[in-house]
Amino acid sequence: MTAVRTRLSMLVALTLFAALGVTAQDLASFEKRMQVRTLGNGLTVLMLERRDAPVFSYATVVNAGSAQEVPGITGLAHMFEHMAFKGSDQIGSKDWAAEERALRKVEEQYRAYESARGMTRPDEAKVEQLRKAWQDSIAEADKLMENDEFSEIVDRAGGVGMNAFTSSDVTAYFFSMPSNRFELWAYLESERFRKPVFRQFYKERDVVFEERRMRTESSPFGRLFEQFVGAAFIAHPYGFAGVGWPSDLHAFSASDAEEFAKKYYVPSNMVLSIVGDVNPTEAWPIVEKYFGRLPKAPAPPALRTVEPPQIAERSVTLRETAQPIYMEGYHRPAASHPDNATYDVISMLMSSGRTSRLYKTLVRDQKIAAGAAGFNGFPGEKYPNLFTFYAITTPGHTPDDVQKSIRAEIERIKTEDIPAEELQSVKTRVKAGLIRQLTGNSNLALQLAMTQTLAGDWRELFRDVERIDKVTAADVKRVANVTFTESNRTVGKIESKGAAK
């Protein structure tokens, strides 16, 4: 029976492979449509023509995220992302010369206020006086700005999907525009990084604090995530949740943000990708004209600190009125490691689809979890990170219940060989998954820019799939045994106190 099934699945695999060979979605055909240039200032630009409708999308990915932060400026990478919507000296100002002076005054007043506030025995009356002076200087500076002019220009021009995100690894900016707005877009996008102006900084700091309250403080999962990464990483900045610690959010200044931008927002540390209705002959000169204005600057220093091997199992437990959540994470190498493909396969085996290990055991058979998964790249992938298991319990079941079953599944992949057809099913889905991803201007723009940034070459999007195709059952077993050990583990859970209310 097994032999017949294996042969049948091999047949399926060959047919699929053959089908893939004649499609237009392989690396070779993509290479024909892609153009890549590095500008004189070091900026890498990818351009892919897709000429259906007169629209295009772009993504700018900066190779800096919250892992670039240190205590005192946690949350700053994300804060700068907010600032990148506030315009420049040419966009968003009523009178730049006057506004520049006013903003410098704000910084001076803030410095005075901060140093008075930070004294061991602060003079409360003086602190309050300086705080008022600082707030007054902000009111004066605000008079000289055009509120949200940058986003208004994009909206008026028909831009859609304007947004950005900051992860542990990168910061990404993106939107889509009608293609007759290409030059306007090039001006706007280069402008925001050529000379970002930190207007409304302290008001926006309040907004970011609201984001912290929403995502972290008022959310059971948010609270758990922050504690979990803090426990799993005792040295490396992956241990800081990206939104920043409250003390830092209340303290860092516009000058701090300017320092951060000068250091990390340099063209050689950035990738720009453009996908859609663009004519390269006309588009490249525009790209060069506007993005060439970004001043060349030295590449930022590499992050020094490496998380040392974990030698003690760690655990954090939140006791809440919310329903239980369970996580356990194991340290694994960065995505650049040769075993990365094997880790991807383990994640698929554990959690992809209804034939996955965790679904079959925890969700379908034992009904102790409504959902369960094991995934890579937590909280980031650029540096050594975590392979993390995660489960949502069903009513009446506890974190201990799901822990037991997750550990049993881990034990299985450490001791038993993955059957050939299960491995093949994973590979088939990975290949098909790549094909399914290769559509949509905005989706492609972001994916290509992210891959270029994190893997050094957009082609790795395809090569990743080829590497996964070569993973063996022996690889899975070896990597599982190295990774899923007791001392390499951090547990995070929410235990429910009392009945569901």
Next chain:
Amino acid sequence: MRKTAAVLATTLFIAGLFTSESVLGQVTDHREIKTPPLRSFSMPQPKRIQLDNGMVIFIQEDKELPLIRGSALIRGGGRDVPAAKAGLTGIYGQSWRTGGTKTRTGDELDQFLESRAAMVETGGGTDSTSVSLNVLKGDFDTVFPIWLDLLRNPAFRQDKIDLAKTQANTAISRRNDEPGSILNREANRLGYGPSSPYARQAEYATIASVTQQDLLDFHKRTVHPNNIILSFIGDFDAAQLEKRLRDTFSSWPRGPQVAKPDPGITQPKPGVYFVTKDDVTQANIAMVHGGTDRSNPDYPALQIMNEIFGGGFSGRLMQRLRSERGLTYGVGGGVGAPWDYPGLFRVQMATKSETAIESVEALKGEVARLVNDPVTAAELSLAKESILNAYVFTMDTRDKALGQRVQLEFYGFPADYFTKYPSLIQQVTADDVQRVAKQYVHPDQLAVLVVGKQSSFEKPLSSLGTVTPIDITIPAADAASTAGGSNPAGMALVRKVQEFAGGKAAIDAVTAVRQTASRNMVTPQGPMSADTVTLVQYPDSLRQEMTLPMGKVTTVLAPGASFVITPMGTQDLPGSQRDQAAGELKTEVVNVLKNVDNPKYTFTTAGTDGTAQILAVGAEGSTVRWVVDPATGRLLRTIRSGQAGETVTEYTEWKKFGNLNFPTAAQMTRAGEKAGDMRVTNVEVNPTIDANAFVKP
């Protein structure tokens, strides 16, 4: 050739570095940039086919990727399910696929499909259900018959129904964990009324009541060709696919048409509503009243109004409340206009608890401004240009064009609706916007909902008006119905408490009780002590004399009058306080035990707390939760939701007075913090009562 151009460009660029910017023609103002006209294009439209049996089919070729996607969209969904079975479509949507067909189990389908990276999935929503497929083109011939089999012959195996129920119950148990989901759900319930098909929620009891026969019946009722719109897009030959679909479906006979149900909307009573949620640092705020639907010819003007008011970064709400005041990360709102049922006008925002009241007032201000002040020419032009210049994105892919045609077909709109729409936007004037603002937005009709920890608000919520608390306690699995009603376990438990307190006969014999107690209270003014004498004449008269440091305060609650006597004089109790006091009196321990057999009182078990049982007590709209030791019937503590949050009264001591057991010591906490304690020093049962005890002096 390209290489030379690149070298040339680089040379020019380097040269440019050493010359003034004007030589390169550097732009310093975005208005200098010319915008050429947008290249005209038209997205290919799908072919529409209608069979004699009423089935509508849309076919669109798309050869960019070697994939084929198809879907059967079927009329009939959650809004067509009776209230007692709320949640049925979720169970149906899941177990349709996982329960397999008559010839293949769901697990067998999982194996077959996933090894080919193929997907056949089912789903259920408010107005429709669907069966879809997504395959690599080479697998279409093997997977199409499976998709067809699942569409026509689902088995709804019991084990997968049970699995779907576990999933549904998990969602119910978690629905109060995040303040945002509480806000969305409760705002909807306020806007439509909890019994409307558009606001009903699944409960443990309704999920438990769903049977395999219910699912088979729903399938039989809805899956007919005249209720179905098929759509296919991908790398196939359109003529061949059309032939295949005609051959497959033409002989299927018509069935009963699924009609739209009555929306069953109850307008919210305007006012302030509050949900206690203590584990948050933000207040979540929503304001709702009725909206309109898409068929309304005022829709284009409303869309402009919505864009000016709550549209993205440039809208007034984001500008004022986020950019200018830093009060929030997310705020938005507008008049909702769904395709085929009435929407809601809705505004929503989250802000730190300490700016909750300020934010409610700011939102109200913006709503008033929208109605009273005309929009400026600049606002109007920005809104129009944003919508019109972005219009290309509504139809920039074959997929979107197909989706639009399906949508228009499903909701009965003309096929050229989207092509005609831009000119309607173009015609909207500032006067139109002002007119629709006045017609569709009514500040005095708003129901304001706040979810959060009231003790952290900068002012009490009652500063905004009378507050109606909303109890979001999840009813237990054995609750009689979502509308209330006792359950047998609840009746049994309250009788046990009755026994513990002295027994039915002794309690029935009580007509009045006078208690003397000493209290310590934590107040906004600081800690305070008071001696109290409380007289209750059952069922509805109360006189409490409190000796405070500043003098004696007497509160009287009676059917004829409700007032407070202080050293300063006598005052009537304000309506809200009287109502609250009356509710507390109805749910006072002895009063409840005297009304065990009164049908107006309901007793429902509502889960457990450690080894104790929770009993939900309802008395004509007033509610309280009792936590009871099921072994002895001892009432351990009561939990009351009120304006100031949740108050827990822990009864630490019970003593016998005659043949009755009374609580003689209690500790109170409010929103998790200590609020006071009480020690009863004397209890008189059926004392003599002064004729004027409840009469206003």
